[in-house]
Amino acid sequence: MLNNSIRGLLLALAVFCFHTSNGQEQEGACITTWYHDKPGAVSISFDDGGYTQYTEAYPVLEKYSLKATFGIVGEWVREEPSMSAEPNYFEIRKMGWKQLLELYDHGHELAAHGYRHERYNKFDPVDTLARHMVQIKLLIESRIHQPVLTIHYPYSFASGNIHEAALRAGFLFGRTGLDTVNSGTPRDMHLLATHSILNAHEPDSTTFLRWLDQAEGNWLILMYHNLFSENSREMSLIHGHNVEYSYSLPKESFEMQVRETIYRDYWIAPISTVGKYIMERDNTQLRFIRCKDKIILVASTNLDTRIFNQPLTLEVNIRWRKVKVTDGLQDKICETKNNKLLIDINPESVIIISKTK
Ligand SMILES: [Zn+2]
Structure with a gap:
């Protein structure tokens, strides 16, 4: 669980993922239906x-x-x-x-x-x-x-x-x-x-x-x-x-x-792995916060993360070509494809995506 005051601040800043009606994607992020967008x-x-x-x-x-x-x-x-x-x-x-x-x-x-x-x-x-x-x-x-x-x-x-x-x-x-x-x-x-x-x-x-x-x-x-x-x-x-x-x-x-x-x-995985993914996907809130050259993604869930520990895949829509993804443990340089980036996150986590050259 995230600290309540941080949660409140993030909520105030929150911008949710959305897609325009003509199918053109705006900046945003959402959890893909299946792991690795399979x-x-x-x-x-x-x-x-x-x-x-x-x-x-x-x-x-x-x-x-x-x-x-x-x-x-x-x-x-x-x-x-x-x-x-x-x-x-x-x-x-x-x-x-x-x-x-x-x-x-x-x-x-x-x-x-x-x-x-x-x-x-x-x-x-x-x-x-x-x-x-x-x-x-x-x-x-x-x-x-x-x-x-x-x-x-x-x-x-x-x-x-x-x-x-x-x-x-x-x-x-x-x-x-x-x-x-x-x-x-x-x-x-x-x-x-x-x-x-x-x-x-x-x-x-x-x-x-x-x-x-x-x-x-x-x-x-x-x-x-x-x-x-x-x-x-x-x-x-x-x-x-x-x-x-x-x-x-x-x-x-x-x-x-x-x-x-x-x-x-297809994503081939044991029953509990797929089941957990579905439950996490449908019970994880995502906040997308954009500030200049950084995007902060905050995932939080009410599920017990000792059991619900299956990583989720996020599809992030951004216009930068090369980004640094920081998940608190390590930094990773990634390139977007068609303004899309797929990253794995835990259902209770904070990710920072920064624009790089
Ligand atoms: Zn039998």
Whole structure:
């Protein structure tokens, strides 16, 4: 929080960002819809903690420097990889804490996916449901020592009291099904829509590209499970059981989908990272103060910056070609492009932009 008297003074000086009706931009600044002014956001998410997420997906994500969200089922995680299954289904090797913590240490998000892999009962009271959800939340937090912000509802089932319970349990974001994309400002952060990868052919490439088209200006969340190769033991078991959806695709198909997403230049980030950006963007006030050869930008928010620490991107419209940007930590010389400058700021910060030669 800024000191109140400084806040008052800045308010008195404030000039807000505006655009003239003929589209010509005046001097001003605003927070871009997406980080780094990307055309849309995509989150890659995984469920159930299958071991191939570590052996097959993780190397692809590392190759392209991407971070994803991994939903964990509490009772399926041992220290080392282990076999587990839900009733009447064959066992699949799961990641242990060793693998999950490695993912976390590399910047991936760990999300709750139920202590047990069971649908929550939508008729249970909110308090009861929240108590169940807190169980998996605390289990993960005891390992990462940071708050777990995202829940992937088991079976994407979030009807009745379930999404309200997620809020009560302290989750900021809840991922459900719905087979669509989220808008730039989702109506309910505890009911985030997801497109699911059902097998190697569903979605087919045309459908997948259509989903990417829909991500323009929006937030697409993809849900993956396993990356079994066609000749693996697991795939023959799946075929043998006549399962309709294998929830699995080969590594090559996964990498193809990742490449298509990168090609669109979307912002690819974990669910809590994109969610935090949206909440900060919509709850940060910006003051633009112009004095001679300097512009002072003041960002302030009512959100708790210990959690809401995702940098925001500002688009600053100025007529100077070369500027010095000072954020209190370091000075940086930047050149504007078409009278525009993109800079990253914290939701609670003061930036000074000075004209330089
Ligand atoms: Zn699941």
